[in-house]
Amino acid sequence: MNEEPDDIDEAAARWHAAQHDDAMDWDGFTRWLEEDPRHRTAYDAIALLDARIDAALPILRRPQSVEIQSARPRWRRSARWATAGSAVAAAAVAGLFFLSNGSTPPLTVYRTAQGQGRDVQLADGSSAAMAPGSVLRIPAKTGDPIAMEGNATFDIRHDPTRSVEIRAGGYAIRDIGTRFDVSTSGGMLRVAVTQGRVAVRSLTAGGEVEVSAGNVLTAVDPQSAPTLAPLGARPSSGWRNGRMTYDDVPLGLVVADIARFTGSPVTIDPAIAKRRFSGVLATGSGDAMTNALAELANLRKRTERDAIRLDGGAGR
Structure with missing residues (x-):
């Protein structure tokens, strides 16, 4: 060539x-x-x-x-x-x-x-x-x-x-x-x-x-x-x-798992990324998994265009 x-x-x-x-x-x-x-x-x-x-x-x-x-x-x-x-x-x-x-x-x-x-x-x-x-x-x-x-x-x-x-x-x-x-x-x-x-x-x-x-x-x-x-x-x-199990894992790593698995642009407020989470998440869409995480971890979920953002405080 x-x-x-x-x-x-x-x-x-x-x-x-x-x-x-x-x-x-x-x-x-x-x-x-x-x-x-x-x-x-x-x-x-x-x-x-x-x-x-x-x-x-x-x-x-x-x-x-x-x-x-x-x-x-x-x-x-x-x-x-x-x-x-x-x-x-x-x-x-x-x-x-x-x-x-x-x-x-x-x-x-x-x-x-x-x-x-x-x-x-x-x-x-x-x-x-x-x-x-x-x-x-x-x-x-x-x-x-x-x-x-x-x-x-x-x-x-x-x-x-x-x-x-x-x-x-x-x-x-x-x-x-x-x-x-x-x-x-x-x-x-x-x-x-x-x-x-x-x-x-x-x-x-x-x-x-x-x-x-x-x-x-x-x-x-x-x-x-x-x-x-x-x-x-x-x-x-x-x-x-089909089930992701967490025991005292920083929320930042949990959110990274969701983003990698679903391909969805999911981020978390750095102020709460080190907070620990224990629970089980069923695999699914980015929207479904972040809904479950927000409910279990008492987080607030915000959606802007196609991006999902999680921060402190209950409610979506």
């Missing part, structure tokens, strides 16, 4: 940015990838840079020291690609020139649409069950961190010679062989361990908290101390059987 490298890089950047749009042309994207091997190489380079930006943002935004309440377990010491265009392509070419020579392995990116999950098999025999509206970025090089957004249940094959690290928001979850569920949104994190043990580290606070089987860690932001509690409810993979 007669495409110039710069044209390919720009197209790759545009396709990557378009994946954040509900109107993404997945068939067109697949055809573009298959037209020329260089397309796949360029796209993988863009995806890798995006993952590296994700991992670096919490460090770049490192705040000043924060007081941590002693009653909680302490972290023990041990501009995304939002728009496409020539500026994005230029940054990709400048920042990833060395990738064109194959010096850094590419990523495999998995995305799930609303209402659809996906089971992903990893090269080492481990697996991940992705919830709707989630993203996994799997590096080709064994030992490099896996990046995720949304919700997934991991079943990691035990191997005493290595550990698996998963980056989710401003956190890293390290595991040597276990089963656990991770849910993240807006700086919040929930890790529920059903088998084995994991260590969760804040990329900002720079410490670790161990979570053993039968326990759940909840963090409302990477700077604040997390909470540990017994795992009263099963992890939130209940979307598979």
